[in-house]
Amino acid sequence: MTEGTVREWRADGIHGVVHEPAGAPVATAVLAHGAGSNCDAAVLVAVATELADRGVLTARIDLPFRQARPKGPPNRAGAAADRAGIAAAVRALGARGPVIVGGHSYGGRQASMLLAEDPGIADALLALSYPLHPPTKPDTLRTEHFPAIAAPTVIVHGSRDTFATGDELREHTALIGGAVTIVTIEGAGHDLAPARKPTARLTADAVMTALVANT
Incomplete structure (x- = not known):
């Protein structure tokens, strides 16, 4: 089998890495990183590589806040700009094939909010370690926009993730209008341990079954 290609991607306001499959893409995905990381986050690299091997054209992007500064967390006031950055990458x-938006932690949350605000931007959502609430603050939920998400959704969750328990995810993702598939990575924390766990393979299995085949 001919291998696909991996290339740096720079465009107006966009920076990232594109994983192109060997043949014609069966779907397209744009994935964003978490609050403390960038497009080279290990979990994004692993998932993007696996998705491209399955035929999904996948871009892992630096959000605007990370393009503005190499370190530090996002500013709440800049969240709308980060969502606009995901939308710009999708369009560019x-x-x-079906379009999937998503990402890890903060990136997945912003992708979910973008999809709630603009349902036409993509056909499906992939949230890796969705930060349902801050650690030790289970009542501070980040679910207000869930009812506005009508697209099929895959959520990949580490069983030791302090940002949500499995039971909490199952309860609150019931608010999402589209079909929800939850993939649990046993023994993994918020980082999803892609080097030690079958995170990428299980994620790609769910994406191909629940998102690509059904959209």
Whole structure:
């Protein structure tokens, strides 16, 4: 089998890495990183590589806040700009097959909010370690926009993640209008341990079954 290619991607206001499959793409995905990371986060690299091997054209992008400064967390006031950055990447990459937006932690949350605000931007959502609430603050939920998400959704969750328990995820993702698939990575924390766990394979299995095949 001919291998796909991996290339740096720079465009107006966009920086990231594109994983192109060997053949014609069966779907397109744009993935964003967490609050303390960038597009080279281990979990994004692993998932993007696996998705491209399955035929999904996948871009892992630096959000605008990370393009502005190499370190430090996002500013709440800049969240709308980060969502706009995901939307710009989707439009610039071009849709080939169903379009999936998502990412890890903060990136997945912003992608979910973008999809709630603009349902036409993508066909599906992939949230890796969705930060349902801050650690030790289970009542501070980040679910207000869930009812506005009508697209099929895959959530990949570490069984030791302090940002949500499995039971909490199952309870609160019931608010999402589209079909929800929860993939649990046993023994993994918020980082999803892609080097030690079958995170990428299990994520890609769920994406191909629940998102690509059904959209």
